[in-house]
Amino acid sequence: MPKSIDVATATIHLQGIGRVPAAPARELKVGDQLMYNHGGVYQITKIEDASPKFFRIYEVSAETGDEYNSRVKKDRLVARVPEADRRRLGHDAPTTDYRAQVYAPQGQIWITVSHGATVEAAASGRTRLNQFSYFDSVLLDRHGLGGTFDAHAASMKAMAKGETLTAEDGHRFRILPPQPTSSKATAPPAATPDEAAESVNAFPVDTPAVYVPEEGEEHRDIVVVLSEPDADSTVEVHSVKHNRPIRVPLAMLWPLPEPPAEPGGELTDWWTVTDAEGAELARVQAEDDPRARNVAMRDATVVAACRRDKGFAVRRLRTSELLVPFGELRGLPRIAPAEPRVTVTVEHTRK
Known part of the structure; x- marks a missing residue:
């Protein structure tokens, strides 16, 4: 005979999180938040009876705005976030940043996925869990607003101009600009003697x-x-x-000069092809380096450069680099600058 479980004190051990209060699925209601391994939080938007023993639970991700549904047994214990600890959907983004947002139809709320100082930084910034955002790659592709280089670039360009994109499934995407600040400038507070001493010794x-x-x-x-x-x-x-x-x-x-900024975002399946001097020849889509080289060799420009330079270079692009117009990306040159030539005139005198 199975042992009885005291639901009031039951907890579930989640990987990377620890123990979270448990509750049977039959006690869940719309608006509750569930936590999964590694801290993923999902808010319940709808609960349906799938059978006498199972529920169909619809959830929206607090991080990405994506919606999911799962079939859960009614007496199964789930990790429910206590009401006092429930998270607000999305980021608490500063008003001085661009904010990449997704509208979840069932949740009927705009969720700030990530934010940053520029449009590109906002689209490929970090999430609440300090991971790279999938806003400008996976999310757009998943909802039919990406998939190809041209479609992805067009979507990002439209959102950068302030447009809101609507997918066929009802999801909407936008990038909000920073909120305007007051034009009335305020004088900074006077520095204390300790702060003044620190500013002198930089x-x-x-x-x-x-x-x-x-x-x-x-x-x-x-x-x-x-x-x-x-x-x-x-x-x-x-x-x-x-x-x-x-x-x-x-x-x-x-001070030392600032190092050049590393391209942001996730690695994509797009590759830039450059010649020996670092000039961009083409962009191709492939799963890995060998396939990218095979696709590049179908381009007459790449073939000509390969014969001229005895080879070419390929490099996988990140999501932020997809917005850079073709020809403006540069690779590392493989040809050293020419050495100055010295002309010597030799005369021969018969002895």
Whole structure:
């Protein structure tokens, strides 16, 4: 005879989450939220009787706005989020960012999937669970608004202009611009003495920097700060050029330049084909590198470049790069700059 279960104290152990309060499916109602492994939260939008022993439960994802339904046994225990801990659907996105949103027909609510400083960053940003968003790749494709390079680019271009896209199944997609701020500027608060001291010393110990001496840019050096400033406003640094510690004026240190931004978003099945100088020749769609090369060799431009340079390069594109117009992507050049030629005239005098 099976043991009785105290539902009031029952919990379910979820992978990566821990223990979550359990409830039998027969006690669920519309508006309840269920939690699955790794923290996925889904809100119930509809419950139907599928049979005397089973429910048909319709859910909407709190992260993506996608809708699902499942057949659940009425006496099965499910992980129900306590009412005090229920999540609001979507992100609490800052009003200064672009917001990528999905409208779930059954949920009848706009869900902010991700956000970012630009349209591309919002479409391929990170979700509440710190994962890359599927807004501009999987979601658009799944609802018939992507699937090909041209269709995906057209959808993103339309949303960047402020249009709302509607799929055949009722899902809608949009990217909202940042909310306008007040035109009345407010003066920043006065800095405290401690804050002022911190702003003067912008290069604490162990900070890398660029040292540009009085001789000019051609003598610049990469250094690492080893000490705090002295009374004469000089600091001890380790010089990469001289491979030893030297002392330099703090005023001649400059921050390192920002590294180029890495392309955002997820890897796609589109590849860019470049020649030996890094110029883009074509874009092809394939599952892997060998297939991409085979497809590229059907293009006459690629064949001509291959004969000229004895080969070509392919690189898989990320979702944010799909919006870059053809020809503007660059690859790493494989041809070194030509060395300067020196012409020598030789004369022969008979002895």
